[in-house]
Amino acid sequence: MQIMSDDLITCIGRVYIKMFPYENTIEILGSLLTERETLAYYDNLLENEIKEKIKQNFRRNEIVIVNGWILALTEARQAALFSLV
Numbered sequence: 001m002q003i004m005s006d007d008l009i010t011c012i013g014r015v016y017i018k019m020f021p022y023e024n025t026i027e028i029l030g031s032l033l034t035e036r037e038t039l040a041y042y043d044n045l046l047e048n049e050i051k052e053k054i055k056q057n058f059r060r061n062e063i064v065i066v067n068g069w070i071l072a073l074t075e076a077r078q079a080a081l082f083s084l085v
Contacts, residue, residue, distance in 0.1 A: 012066045013083025016076045029081040050074060
């Protein structure tokens with residue numbers, strides 16, 4: 001598994017937002033990533049929730065190709081959110 005740099009994640013996130021401009025706010029991406037009211041805190045439950053969504057994305061073929069990277073939809077949305085903060 002290759003680790004992505006912050007610059008690469010930001011680049012992927014910006015490209016994803018250009019591909020899906022209606023998902024271009026922190027609020028929209030946050031609501032798509034989790035059912036929680038806020039992403040203001042980080043805990044193991046949130047991490048596990050996100051990991052499970054990524055697995056489900058791949059099982060359901062909910063993928064997106066961004067700059068040659070094959071990503072679960074949730075991974076791409078995480079990169080998009082990262083690029084906005």
